[in-house]
Amino acid sequence: MRHKIKLNCEKSRLVDLRAFLNKVLSKTTLSEITKNQVILAVDEVCANLIIHSHDCNPSDQIALEVTESGDQLVFEIKDHGEGFNILEYKQPELNAVKKERRKGGLGIILVRKIMDNIEFESTGNQNTCRLIKLINSK
Structure with a gap:
């Protein structure tokens, strides 16, 4: 199974x-x-990516390809925006986020908890984020 979609960078x-x-x-x-x-x-x-890397510029695009390979689903997201390596992101302490009542900062924590593996690579001006979910994981 392989499915692809391209999206203009609009919310x-x-x-x-x-x-x-x-x-x-x-x-x-x-x-x-x-x-x-x-x-x-x-x-x-x-x-x-749409909001922070592309400033919601509708002339920019991101591409998503979903592949089922054996016992895993691979979500490969490619773009040509400002690179953001999800693996280098230092997540804030939850208590600090609650105390400051700041908006944002929790999404990446959720992504890390939900997905079984995350890979990031940047080559030239192309960034690729791979989110991997094992089909039999919880």
Whole structure:
């Protein structure tokens, strides 16, 4: 199974992303809860790219390819924006976020908890973020 979608960097396109993911994941054996968690994680990464790396510029695009390979689903997100290595992100302390009442900062924590593996690479001006979910993981 291999599915692809390209999205212009507009927040309004996140609805299309979620619909695409819902359709793709409906063909898997993941539980409904896990499907929703995976959609949340992929949506979070794509939203961050659209908002922070591309400043919601509709002439920019991100590409997502979903591949089922053996016992895993691989979500490969590619863009040509300002690189953000999710693996180098220093997550804030939850108590500090609550105390400061700051908006944001929790999405990447969720992505790390939901996905089984995360890979990031940047070559030239292309960035690739791979989110990997084991089909039989919880």
